[in-house]
Amino acid sequence: MTRTITHQLDPDLDLVLERIVDVPPNLVWAAWTKTEHLKKWFTPAPWQTVDCEIDLRPGGIFRTVMRSPEGQEFPNVGCYLEVIENEKLVWTAALKPGYRPQNAAPGVPVFTAVILLEPHAGTKYTAIALHADEEGAKKHASMGFHDGWGKALDQLVTLAKTM
């Protein structure tokens, strides 16, 4: 009953960032799952993550508040779906905590994020954003998915090396 699912990627609907990083999976996992760590790397500077709430179980809340350099705040609430320590983390913005459906905010592409960690002289890190349609995937790409998630990962690695 607890077999996990393999994600079949669709190049028209999914955005993928894959990279080898020179920190082990358990530190990448800690950076993703402890609020005190996540706030330090999650948003590419000069943006900041000023608040974060993590209830690390399927159905649990994943909430962040990002602040722009101009001081505007952007709250996000999502729901964890799969939590496999040091291996796989899945959450979605399509649901609120407790699996309640959530209406999309205007102009914001709704996605499910899949983070995969594999030991590989460090970690083979794969971040996938799954979208409902091509429009959402294109919008997310044009908003800077690859650059933004890549810069955030650089920040994560820098932080992990201090842990």
Add this chain to the structure above:
Amino acid sequence: MTRTITHQLDPDLDLVLERIVDVPPNLVWAAWTKTEHLKKWFTPAPWQTVDCEIDLRPGGIFRTVMRSPEGQEFPNVGCYLEVIENEKLVWTAALKPGYRPQNAAPGVPVFTAVILLEPHAGTKYTAIALHADEEGAKKHASMGFHDGWGKALDQLVTLAKTM
């Protein structure tokens, strides 16, 4: 990591059917999770469920095709979220299989379904439909949630007694 979540109900957003039925939880579970059973009870007659696909794991597909008495077919695709044998089944129409976000069909309220089974001289059966907003909950109620799910449960119980 596998603690399950307790569902905090909101009377403005949730629809609930709660009933004691005189068949044991394992038969109710079988009726919900085996395609050959589900097709026999899932849709209140004279509607029919003419096709069904079940991949019983978090992220797996739950697909049905309902047929109206006039012969019009209504396909539905959703995604399982929690699968706890004989106790709890959760799926959502907000996601496709593999947790991909899914756009709502026009006019159809998107909901997450939570089915809870407790041993109780038979089964204490609780079916909950969680909605994003009051509009969705009201629409689902006006479409006949209580009557429809109640009649389907009657059909389930009749079937379970033949198993």
